[in-house]
Amino acid sequence: MDITALTPSNLLGRRSFDVRDKVVLITGAGQGIGLALAEILIDRGAFVALVDIDEIAVKTAAQRLGSRALAIVADVRDRGAMADATQLAVDYFGRLDVVVANAGVTPKPATVRTMDPADFDRVMAINLEGCFNTVHPALDHIVAAEGHVVVVSSCASFAPGMAGSPYMMSKAAVEQFGRALRVELAAAGASAGIAYFGVVDTEMTHAMLDQDDLGRELDELLPWPLNVRISAAHAATVIADGIARRAARTIAPSGWEPYALLRGLVNVVLDAQLAGSGKVKDLLDRVERRSGR
Numbered sequence: 001m002d003i004t005a006l007t008p009s010n011l012l013g014r015r016s017f018d019v020r021d022k023v024v025l026i027t028g029a030g031q032g033i034g035l036a037l038a039e040i041l042i043d044r045g046a047f048v049a050l051v052d053i054d055e056i057a058v059k060t061a062a063q064r065l066g067s068r069a070l071a072i073v074a075d076v077r078d079r080g081a082m083a084d085a086t087q088l089a090v091d092y093f094g095r096l097d098v099v100v101a102n103a104g105v106t107p108k109p110a111t112v113r114t115m116d117p118a119d120f121d122r123v124m125a126i127n128l129e130g131c132f133n134t135v136h137p138a139l140d141h142i143v144a145a146e147g148h149v150v151v152v153s154s155c156a157s158f159a160p161g162m163a164g165s166p167y168m169m170s171k172a173a174v175e176q177f178g179r180a181l182r183v184e185l186a187a188a189g190a191s192a193g194i195a196y197f198g199v200v201d202t203e204m205t206h207a208m209l210d211q212d213d214l215g216r217e218l219d220e221l222l223p224w225p226l227n228v229r230i231s232a233a234h235a236a237t238v239i240a241d242g243i244a245r246r247a248a249r250t251i252a253p254s255g256w257e258p259y260a261l262l263r264g265l266v267n268v269v270l271d272a273q274l275a276g277s278g279k280v281k282d283l284l285d286r287v288e289r290r291s292g293r
């Protein structure tokens with residue numbers, strides 16, 4: 001008997017996943033969390049197909065990462081292009097073991113009343129349909145390889161949604177997509193997990209929270225420890241470690257964990273409190289005035 005195999009995970013029947021010489025496709029890999037994840041997985045011995053709509057960013061990134069990286073320019077909203085991207089990765093590397101649906105965008109801050117419906121459509125098309133368009137064409141390959149799927153949701157999937165509801169809605173839907181995949185793929189010997197993050201120090205956060213007056217105020221509404229920022233490298237390491245243990249869910253920073261677990265109860269109280277808050281009302285008035293209403 002190999003006693004080194006008697007790890008807690010194995011004793012509990014949980015299988016680990018070694019990315020060495022496996023092929024991983026990551027969307028939104030031109031910068032931020034996706035790029036940091038590509039770097040870490042290549043360091044751990046994987047081959048990575050980096051998919052992004054930003055041609056210069058993704059080609060520059062793949063060139064820097066060397067022969068284990070392949071750049072694919074595609075828009076996750078385009079179902080045909082994503083099927084082609086999957087096939088390109090399979091043809092180039094010979095297999096596909098893991099897919100990470102990471103590409104995502106935020107809407108312009110707006111209430112539902114003042115929102116441009118086109119912005120609603122854009123966010124849902126990228127964050128939600130894009131997630132489906134990424135995962136669906138990969139699934140036959142993932143099942144054949146007994147591989148793993150990661151969908152990148154967010155703590156926004158259960159945090160208050162005011163002034164950014166399309167993002168919150170899309171991430172809540174991605175969470176449900178991930179839960180369905182987890183159960184469906186288990187029957188086929190593969191696995192899936194959901195990645196949740198609080199605030200990560202990337203371009204998305206700089207544009208949304210730092211370079212916008214109202215964004216900065218929204219950021220200030222977050223109490224400690226929810227306002228703790230982690231780096232893209234930290235977030236990516238959490239995803240990579242989650243793949244290694246086929247985690248059903250990962251959450252970072254860890255200060256969000258109690259809220260994530262108790263959200264049913266916390267949100268009943270929190271939503272009532274926010275709906276009665278003068279500070280929130282004032283902030284939303286200014287969001288609405290800025291969008292011309």
Ligand SMILES: NC(=O)c1ccc[n+]([C@@H]2O[C@H](COP(=O)([O-])OP(=O)(O)OC[C@H]3O[C@@H](n4cnc5c(N)ncnc54)[C@H](O)[C@@H]3O)[C@@H](O)[C@H]2O)c1
Pocket residue numbers: 027028029030031032033034051052053054057074075076077102103104105126130152153154155196197198199200201202203204205
């Ligand atoms: N930054 C945060 O605080 C935070 C928190 C929780 C969850 N997330 C999620 O993590 C993921 C990565 O976010 P990030 O912070 O690295 O963002 P980012 O803006 O730094 O990077 C996003 C990448 O996605 C690409 N992209 C955008 N639209 C695309 C499209 N239509 N098709 C293909 N690629 C497209 C962009 O070109 C960019 O390279 C997103 O899903 C985001 O919602 C981020």
